[in-house]
Amino acid sequence: MNFILYAVPFFFVLIAVELLTDRWRKVNTYRLSDSINSLSTGVLSTTTGLLTKGVGLMTYAFALDHLALLRLSPDSVWVWVFAFVLYDLCYYWLHRMGHERNVLWAAHCVHHQSEDYNLSTALRQTSTGFLLSWIFYLPLALVGVPLLVFISVAALNLLYQFWVHTRHIPKLGWLEWVFVTPSNHRAHHAQNAIYMDRNYGGVFIVWDRLFGSFQEELDSDPPIFGVTTPLASWNPLWANLQFYAQLAADARRTEQGWDKLRIWFMRTGWRPADVAAKYPTTQSDLSQFRKFEIPLSPSQQVYIALQFVVHAALGSYLLNMGDSLSVPALVLGWVWVAFGLFVLGVALENRPWAIKLESARLALNIPLMGLAPMVGMWSVSSLGWVALLTYVLLSAMGLYCARGHFIRLAGS
Known part of the structure; x- marks a missing residue:
């Protein structure tokens, strides 16, 4: 079960x-x-x-x-x-x-x-x-x-x-x-x-x-949540790759062959001596701690939240139907979800290219819907096409209404 x-x-x-x-x-x-x-x-x-x-x-x-x-x-x-x-x-x-x-x-x-x-x-x-x-x-x-x-x-x-x-x-x-x-x-x-x-x-x-790894929560030392090397991003794909990328970069930079291998299995935070000397990292000062935040207008927040609901619904569909879907259907579903969540991460960070990327994502929904029946993801009826085109049209209208906030805040 x-x-x-x-x-x-x-x-x-x-x-x-x-x-x-x-x-x-x-x-x-x-x-x-x-x-x-x-x-x-x-x-x-x-x-x-x-x-x-x-x-x-x-x-x-x-x-x-x-x-x-x-x-x-x-x-x-x-x-x-x-x-x-x-x-x-x-x-x-x-x-x-x-x-x-x-x-x-x-x-x-x-x-x-x-x-x-x-x-x-x-x-x-x-x-x-x-x-x-x-x-x-x-x-x-x-x-x-x-x-x-x-x-x-x-x-x-x-x-x-x-x-x-x-x-x-x-x-x-x-x-x-x-x-x-x-x-x-x-x-x-x-x-x-x-x-x-x-x-x-x-x-x-x-x-x-x-x-010997227990520590009680202390009233005298309230928890400050997060990691010592902040993600500083709202992108879920980068969240999964950030530390791998850091390890790969250090493995590439070190001149010691043994260090290129063992860095992956050493204690967390260990870095080759030559890399640590040439590329030092700064320790965060918790007394100066500030949460990562990027300002968004109410219209941006509403648009992004509604788009997330759509992707969550698609993810729930895949989770519910996973045992009956073919591997190509699961791959298509994963690409559909992952790309959409990546674009939402870009929008949350208010990148200058967020509008262009979101416009491309909305347009790509049409060929993806056409591809879905070919891999057994689902069959598409006339009503399904109407629903998709309505979603794309309404999303495009919402994006148009919010475009000024994306451009203004991204450029500020």
Whole structure:
């Protein structure tokens, strides 16, 4: 059962509840650009996952068939309990290494780039984690946890982590000793020195207490959210590539052959000595911390928000139909979504070429719709063409109305 698919509507309901709570408490934990950026990385991650989920599933199934030491039955409730706990232990080490090794941080840092902390942050997920994360879950296959049980407890673990991404829930007494809570996960997302690389558990905080990586949230040191090398972008594609690009650049620049390889697997932040000397990086001063922001007019914000809803709907369609769509259809859907989210990122950054790129995107919807039936993505009726052309026309009108704000703000 795809628990994530059924949970998506509840995610957005809870985000709406948090927004109402913001209003009631007269605080503001959401910014439109940051929230759309977080949600865009989530949409990109789920659509990418439709193409890449086979990596983890096939490697797990192979290990289960050929390397398992035991054969556990999915009919036993204790097997499910055991698998749930063991999965969280494996997640702890994946998460910890995701903070402590360059190549793993390159994937995981996406989740930490937001400088806000709210329920939309929970949906901010990497699109490249599939490359190495499967390695950390092989212990479940070795002890014979059935594939169905593995998939189910993985989804449950991920679902649990959604609710802890909020600033509205205080410390929860004795629960702080056993479970991951909003308080101790806020500390995990902070870039304050005292909180760095702490609180890795997904469901159980006991692993952190056991392995010495726990840090309580302190009233005397309020968390400042984000990463020490700010993304400084609203583009979800760049969010996924930023740290890989930094590692690749350092690997190219160093003159030491061994350093070109080991930089990927060294502790996070390690750089070759010759590169660090020639291309020093500056450490951020949290006392001068300012959130990344680019001003947008109300008309720009409305236009971008509505366009994001369209792309989220397309992503939801792909997620719902993923098991029945062909690979070419999934690839076309991914390109459609990814390019659209890229263009929205450009618009959120108010680039000078945002209007031209958005105009090109709107025009490309027509040939993409024509291509969709050829790859089995969907059949297009006359009503479908009318709906698409209406969408393109209304979007073009909205873009025309907002064009002056894009040009004026981009040039200011």
